[in-house]
Amino acid sequence: MANIMIRKGDKGYVFYMPKRDIEDSIVSMEFDTPEKWGGEIKLGNGGIYFIEPQAAPARLPYSVRAKRIDGVE
Amino acid sequence: MGLLNREEAEALIQEVLEVYPEKAKKDRAKHLMVNDKKLESAKKCITSNRKSVPGVMTQRGCAYAGAKGVVWGPFKDIIDISHGPIGCGQYSRGGRRNYYSGIAGVDSFCDLMFSSDFQEKDIVFGGDKKLAKLIDEVESLFPLSKAISVQSECPIGLIGDDIEAVSKKKAAEIGKTIVPVRCEGFRGVSQSLGHHISNDAIRDWVISNRDGKLDAGTPYDVAILGDYNIGGDAWASRILLEEMGLNVVAQWSGDGTIAEIENTPKAKLNLLHCYRSMNYIARHMEEKYGIPWLEYNFFGPTKIAESLREIASHFDDTIKEGAERVIAKYQPAMDAIIAKFKPRLQGKKVMLYVGGLRPRHTVGAYEDLGMEVVGAGYEFAHNDDYDRTIKELKDATLIYDDATGYELEEFVRQVKPDLVGSGIKEKYAFHKMGVPFRQMHSWDYSGPYHGYDGFAVFARDMDMTVNNPCWSMFKAPWQKPAEEPEAKAA
Numbered sequence: 001m002a003n004i005m006i007r008k009g010d011k012g013y014v015f016y017m018p019k020r021d022i023e024d025s026i027v028s029m030e031f032d033t034p035e036k037w038g039g040e041i042k043l044g045n046g047g048i049y050f051i052e053p054q055a056a057p058a059r060l061p062y063s064v065r066a067k068r069i070d071g072v073e
Numbered sequence: 074m075g076l077l078n079r080e081e082a083e084a085l086i087q088e089v090l091e092v093y094p095e096k097a098k099k100d101r102a103k104h105l106m107v108n109d110k111k112l113e114s115a116k117k118c119i120t121s122n123r124k125s126v127p128g129v130m131t132q133r134g135c136a137y138a139g140a141k142g143v144v145w146g147p148f149k150d151i152i153d154i155s156h157g158p159i160g161c162g163q164y165s166r167g168g169r170r171n172y173y174s175g176i177a178g179v180d181s182f183c184d185l186m187f188s189s190d191f192q193e194k195d196i197v198f199g200g201d202k203k204l205a206k207l208i209d210e211v212e213s214l215f216p217l218s219k220a221i222s223v224q225s226e227c228p229i230g231l232i233g234d235d236i237e238a239v240s241k242k243k244a245a246e247i248g249k250t251i252v253p254v255r256c257e258g259f260r261g262v263s264q265s266l267g268h269h270i271s272n273d274a275i276r277d278w279v280i281s282n283r284d285g286k287l288d289a290g291t292p293y294d295v296a297i298l299g300d301y302n303i304g305g306d307a308w309a310s311r312i313l314l315e316e317m318g319l320n321v322v323a324q325w326s327g328d329g330t331i332a333e334i335e336n337t338p339k340a341k342l343n344l345l346h347c348y349r350s351m352n353y354i355a356r357h358m359e360e361k362y363g364i365p366w367l368e369y370n371f372f373g374p375t376k377i378a379e380s381l382r383e384i385a386s387h388f389d390d391t392i393k394e395g396a397e398r399v400i401a402k403y404q405p406a407m408d409a410i411i412a413k414f415k416p417r418l419q420g421k422k423v424m425l426y427v428g429g430l431r432p433r434h435t436v437g438a439y440e441d442l443g444m445e446v447v448g449a450g451y452e453f454a455h456n457d458d459y460d461r462t463i464k465e466l467k468d469a470t471l472i473y474d475d476a477t478g479y480e481l482e483e484f485v486r487q488v489k490p491d492l493v494g495s496g497i498k499e500k501y502a503f504h505k506m507g508v509p510f511r512q513m514h515s516w517d518y519s520g521p522y523h524g525y526d527g528f529a530v531f532a533r534d535m536d537m538t539v540n541n542p543c544w545s546m547f548k549a550p551w552q553k554p555a556e557e558p559e560a561k562a563a
Contacts, residue, residue, distance in 0.1 A: 005356060018269075018353060021122065021455040024114075045116055061360040 002068070004049065007061035015043055016061075022047075032056075040069065047071030077447065077488065079469045082107040086471070089483045097126050104474040108466045115459030121474045122455045124262045130478035132426070132498050133452050137161055139267020140256030140274075141224040143350055147171035147301050147326040148334075149181040150219040152211055155188040156204060156236065157226025161258070162188035168497075169515050172305050173328045180217045187211060196228055201239050208243045208251065220250040220331040222274075230257035250331060252278040263453035263475075264428070265349065272353035275334060280354070283335045290339035293320045293388065298355055298366070299347030299430075302327020304520015309527045310346070310371050316402075317381060317395030319388070325351060338362045342387050344369055346523075347430045349458055370430075371523040372531070373438030374407040403525040411441060414532040419443035421491035421539055424484065426476055426499065427513045428452040433462040435494070435513070438522075438531055447488055450476050452496075478502065492539050507547040509538045 005016045006026070013026035024047070030039025031053050038051035048070040057064075077085065086105045090098050103120040112118065125131035134142070137155075142165045145153050155162030166186040175181030189207050191200055208221060223236050236253040244251040254274045256267045295314060300307040307327040314321055322340050323333035337343075343355045343366040355366035367387065369380035378400045385396035421444045425432045432449035439446055449466055450473035451458060462472065471484060478499070485493055485508055493503050494513035503510040511517050511534065519534050521527040 005360060007356075007359065016356065018356070021269075021457065023457045045114065059363065061356065063360060 001065050003063055004051075004066045005061050005063045013041075013060075015041065015049070017066075038064075041066075043071065045071065077469055077471070079107055082469050082471055085484070085487055088487075089480055092479070097129070100126055101129075101477075101480070104476075105480070106472045108463055108468055108470040108472055110463060110466075110468050112463050113460075114456075115463055116456050119456075119459050119472060119474055121451070121459060122262060122265065122453070123475075125475055126477075131452075131475055132478070132496060133262070133475060134264040134267075135258035136256045136260040136264065136267035136270060137224060137226055137258040138165060139264030139350070139453075140254050140271040141165055141267075142169060143264065143301065144268055144271035144275075144326055145222050145224060145254065147173070147183060148329045148331065149173040149175050149183050150217075150330045152182045152185075152187055152215060152218045152221045154204075154207060154211070154221060154223050155186065155226060156191075156200070156223050157189065157228050158191045159188050161226045162186045169301070170304055170518070170520070171327050172302050172308070178215070182215065182218060191226075191228060196232055199232060199234055200229070201234050201236070204234075204236060204239050205243060208239075208247070212247050212249075218249070220252065220279075222252040222254055224254050225257050227258045230255070230259065250279060250282065265453040265455065268350035269353055272351065272357075275354055276357050279331065279334050280338065280358070284338070287336065287339045290322065290341075291320050292341060293318060293392065294322045294340045295319045295342045295344055295384075296323040296325065296333075296337045296340040297321060298325045298343050298345045299349075299351035300324065300327055300523065301347070304516045304518075304522070306521040306523040306527065309521040309524030312526075313371070313377070313381065313399055313524050314344070314384070317385065317399045318392050319384075319395075325354075338364070340364055342367060342384070344384065346371065346434075348461070349429045349454060370434045370437065371527070372435045373441040373528055374404070374411075374525065375441050376434070376437035377525060377528075378404075407525060407528065410529055410532050414536050415443045417536050417540055418532075420445070422447045422488070423492045423494060424448035424471075424488065424490040425513065426450045426452070426473065426481055426493075426495040428454075428496075431494075431513055433458070433465040435522075436465045438528060439535075441528075442532055442535060444492070444535070446470060447490055448473065448484060450474060482506070492535065507544060509541065509544055511535070511538050 002019055007014050015026050016023045025044040027042045027044055029041045031037055034056045036053050037056035038053040041049050049066040050069050051064055051066050090102055106118040141153055167184050171183055173181050173183050177184045189203050240251040240253040252274050256270045260266050307324050311321050323337045343364050345355050345366050345368045348368050358364045370376040381396040385393045423439050423444050423446050432451055436446050448471035492509050494511045496514045497512055500510055500512050516522055522531045
C-alpha cells in the first residue's frame, strides 16, 4: 500500500507516487462515475494499481491509498 | 570530428563500458542511452535514481547537501543549524552564491555557518541537550532571525536523537518556528531525497502556519518556486514577471523569507523553475490549496518568450498584453547579443553534466547562440526528468545518468566537444585535458543566467570560455614542431 496522488492532466488522469517519484498517465480506471470511483487503474508504463472504490473526490488532485497489483515499481 | 550519428554513439557507449567488470558493466549500461526523440517515456531506455556502483567515482552529493545546501540554505532569515559534527556544515557554507538583500549576521544568515560541533561524548550521551543550548545561544546572539531549521547530519539518525521533541519545546519557548529536517546524509541515493525531505518538512512545519489568516491577495499573485538566486538569477526572473503585471509574493528559496513561505498559499499560480527540487511542494499546494503549477524556462530568449506566453495564458488579457510588451521590449537587445556572439560560437559543441534542471533547460539558450548540445546528463534526476529531457535534445545525443568520472572523461575524449559544462569536481580534470569548461552549478562565479539580463551574461561567458586564447597554449614551446633554427639565430 502506498500513497498516490491523482490529478487531472491534459489527457485524462495522471498518476503520481511521491515515495518513488513515479508519474504516469492513467490509461484506464475501472469505475469513473460520481458515485463509484476507483478500482483497478492501469498506467501508461504497464503498472496496475488498485484503489478502494469510493465516491468520486470533489476536487482533484486527490491523495489516496493504492495497492500495487502488477507491473513496474 | 563531426556530430555522432546513432551507430557511432552506441559504439562509443559500448567502448566505454568495456573496461568495467561484468556486473558493473551490466549495471552501468542501463544508465547510458542515445537520445531518440520518438520515445514517449525514457523509462525503457534509461534507469535513474538508483544507488551508484561502489568503486566508481560518482559525482553525487548526499541528502544533507540537498536539504541544507539547496533548499533551506538560501532562505535568508532562517538560521540553518547543521546538527552534528563540524565538517558537513563548514564545507557546505557559502559555496553556492545564493545572493540575498540584507545584512549578514544581523537579519540574513546565508553566509554564516551554525553547527552543534558534535564530539565523542555527544555521540555517546546524545546531543539533544546540546541542541537546546545551541538554540538558546542562537536566539540571544541573533534575535532578528525569524525561524530556525535543524538540519541533521548522519550521526543524528544513527544514535536516534529526538530533534523533533527539542524543536517543539524550544519553538514554544522562544516563539519562533523551528523546523527539524531529517536529512541525514545516508538517506536515499543522492541529494534528490534531501530535496524531497525538505519539501516535506516545509509542508509539515511551515506552510500551514497562516491557514485561515491570509488575505485573498490580488488575482495576479504568483510564487517563484525552485529558483535559488544563484548570482542573482531569481531577481533577473522576478523583474520580468513584475514587468508583465504579475505580483510575485514569494521566492523559493533564493532571497526568500519564512514570511514568503507562509504567504505562498495565496498565490494564484506556482511557477516552478527547478522541477526536481520543488515539485513535491507544488503538488502539495495544488491538492491542499488548489493552486495550479507550471514549469517554465528562463534560459535564452526563445525559451523565455515561450515561457512568458505560457505563464500569461493562465491570466487575463492585461497580463497577456504585458507579456507581449516585455518580449517586444527586450527582443532588440537580445537580437544584438545574438548578432554579436553567434558568429563566434556557431557550430560549437557542448556537453553538459549537471543536476536539477540545467541539462534540459539550457539547451534552448545554447541553440539561440548557434551551439549544439551533443551530450547531456544528470547527477540525480529521476525518470520524469528524462521524459522531459528527450524532447529537448536532438536525436542521437548521448544521455548519461549518474556518470562516473571515467565515463565523462572518455566521452569528452572521444566526442571532443568545444565546451563542457559541469560541476567543480569535474572542472579541473577537464582543464587539465585542455577542454574549455564552465562550472554550471553556480555559473563559475558569474551570473545571473536566468531572464533576459541573464542571457547577456550567459552569452558573454560562453564566448570568453570557448574562444579564450589560453586553449591554444596547451603545448609547451619545446613540444611544438621545431621552427627554422637559422631564422631564429639571425
